[in-house]
Amino acid sequence: MRILEASGLVKAYGRQRALDGFTLEVAAGEIVGLVGRNGAGKTTFVEVVAGLVRPEAGRVLVCGADALARTRAARALTGFSPQETALYPAATVAEHLRLFGALAGLRGPELRRAVDDIAGRMDLADVGGKPAGLLSGGQRKRTQAATALIAERPLLLLDEPTVGADPATRARLLAVVTDRAAAGAAVVYTTHYLPELAELRATVAVAQAGRIIARGTLGELSLDHVNALLVAEEAGEEDGDGAAAA
Amino acid sequence: MALPLPDAGVRMTALVRHDTTLMVREPGPVISRLVQPLVLITLMHPLYAAALAAQGPQAGTVQVVTGMLVMFSLLALSVVGTGIMTERAWRTWDRLRATPARAAELLGAKAVPAFALLVVLQTELIGFGAVAFGLRVPDPALLALAVASWALALLGIGTALGAMLRSQSELNVAYDIGGLLFSALGGALIPSGELPGWARVIAPSSPGYWAMGALRSALRGQAAATLRDAAVLAGVGAAACALAAWRMSRNSSRSRLL
Numbered sequence: 001m002r003i004l005e006a007s008g009l010v011k012a013y014g015r016q017r018a019l020d021g022f023t024l025e026v027a028a029g030e031i032v033g034l035v036g037r038n039g040a041g042k043t044t045f046v047e048v049v050a051g052l053v054r055p056e057a058g059r060v061l062v063c064g065a066d067a068l069a070r071t072r073a074a075r076a077l078t079g080f081s082p083q084e085t086a087l088y089p090a091a092t093v094a095e096h097l098r099l100f101g102a103l104a105g106l107r108g109p110e111l112r113r114a115v116d117d118i119a120g121r122m123d124l125a126d127v128g129g130k131p132a133g134l135l136s137g138g139q140r141k142r143t144q145a146a147t148a149l150i151a152e153r154p155l156l157l158l159d160e161p162t163v164g165a166d167p168a169t170r171a172r173l174l175a176v177v178t179d180r181a182a183a184g185a186a187v188v189y190t191t192h193y194l195p196e197l198a199e200l201r202a203t204v205a206v207a208q209a210g211r212i213i214a215r216g217t218l219g220e221l222s223l224d225h226v227n228a229l230l231v232a233e234e235a236g237e238e239d240g241d242g243a244a245a246a
Numbered sequence: 247m248a249l250p251l252p253d254a255g256v257r258m259t260a261l262v263r264h265d266t267t268l269m270v271r272e273p274g275p276v277i278s279r280l281v282q283p284l285v286l287i288t289l290m291h292p293l294y295a296a297a298l299a300a301q302g303p304q305a306g307t308v309q310v311v312t313g314m315l316v317m318f319s320l321l322a323l324s325v326v327g328t329g330i331m332t333e334r335a336w337r338t339w340d341r342l343r344a345t346p347a348r349a350a351e352l353l354g355a356k357a358v359p360a361f362a363l364l365v366v367l368q369t370e371l372i373g374f375g376a377v378a379f380g381l382r383v384p385d386p387a388l389l390a391l392a393v394a395s396w397a398l399a400l401l402g403i404g405t406a407l408g409a410m411l412r413s414q415s416e417l418n419v420a421y422d423i424g425g426l427l428f429s430a431l432g433g434a435l436i437p438s439g440e441l442p443g444w445a446r447v448i449a450p451s452s453p454g455y456w457a458m459g460a461l462r463s464a465l466r467g468q469a470a471a472t473l474r475d476a477a478v479l480a481g482v483g484a485a486a487c488a489l490a491a492w493r494m495s496r497n498s499s500r501s502r503l504l
Binding site: 050051052072073075076078080082084086087088089090091095098099100102103104105107131147 | 256257259260267268338341344348
């Protein structure tokens with residue numbers, strides 16, 4: 001069953017085309033590792049699916065519903081963790097979890113259980129009463145991810161969730177993501193750390209210049225091949241820069 | 247697999263609790279707005295009482311209380327707009343926008359504690375005027391209407407500024423200059439009848455003018471004039487809220503974020 005179907009997405013910022021025919025499908029229980037250099041369109045794609053950015057062209061279906069026309073309905077089906085940490089410095093970890101849990105539709109005992117569960121799984125139980133402004137970098141990362149993972153959603157959008165995270169934080173997060181996928185969630189996971197994709201047993205989609213240029217399992221593509229694609233892309237850009245300069 | 251949309255009421259309750267918590271955790275601006283006008287009213291009451299003695303024993307008290315009320319509630323707008331601006335600076339606004347909550351719910355939740363603050367501020371000053379200087383309130387219901395309509399107008403203006411402007415410094419300029427200008431034009435510092443001719447002509451363009459009118463009329467027990475001015479204030483507030491909701495519901499791009 002396909003949870004996410006995005007096709008032909010186009011989005012430009014001025015003259016720069018961040019998405020140029022971006023197409024990606026993710027099935028239930030599948031983790032897609034979205035890789036590519038900075039500026040390849042990964043974050044713009046995630047923001048389009050999250051309903052934060054409206055594309056100029058293309059289509060996004062979440063569980064078969066048109067996410068661009070029925071944005072709120074799609075948001076109710078999606079857990080989203082943006083690339084940059086976005087927390088309220090004066091609010092505690094527990095308050096963050098309760099807020100985003102309630103906004104996801106959890107209430108009463110169900111909400112309390114979800115807060116306790118995700119706080120335990122992300123090793124946040126001991127800092128539940130601590131304001132986000134006083135957390136360590138790893139605790140902030142885990143708190144942000146926990147707000148996206150607190151409710152079980154059909155679609156998870158995790159934009160570079162482990163950047164700057166320590167190994168323990170990374171391991172906790174990968175374990176929860178793996179479990180959510182095993183429970184049937186479709187996961188889009190952007191990263192620059194390719195070994196994470198092996199740990200997640202993710203399929204890989206390589207983005208370049210606003211579109212997907214390769215897609216397959218790690219068995220089909222292999223980390224070396226993905227690395228080679230990214231390096232070739234970098235070399236091509238440098239050649240292009242040189243040619244342009246010349 | 248599909249989850250039902252959560253009730254708007256549940257979301258609003260969670261958001262109001264959250265926004266109230268944030269306001270309570272950073273009480274400095276609120277305390278400042280509540281204390282400063284008390285000091286000014288106390289110090290300036292003798293001056294206004296003497297200057298307006300010819301207009302009756304209550305005239306000076308009404309002027310200093312309503313004038314300080316209008317000026318400091320305009321300055322308290324910063325609490326409303328800054329709440330939105332800091333959400334944008336912390337990038338938490340996008341986190342909220344990515345939830346099923348409507349833009350109107352997000353703004354409405356910010357408005358509830360701010361509305362309470364504005365009502366508390368006005369009630370405090372009128373109560374202080376009554377206790378300390380014998381300010382008479384002939385019709386509390388009429389005065390409550392004036393207070394509520396002014397709070398609504400302030401909320402709308404503050405929210406619209408927070409939504410439209412791009413940085414805290416722009417917001418500060420708008421609040422400082424706009425607050426003083428609207429206060430002065432509205433007759434909060436000098437009775438509007440004593441303003442220069444050109445200022446009297448443009449005074450109705452200031453929401454402060456209608457606030458002064460509504461509050462003074464309510465304190466004189468003049469129902470028709472209070473209702474008229476309160477209606478103008480409610481209209482200003484509704485138009486500004488609609489503008490803010492429209493602006494915040496538009497899909498933003500990273501290039502336009504702070």
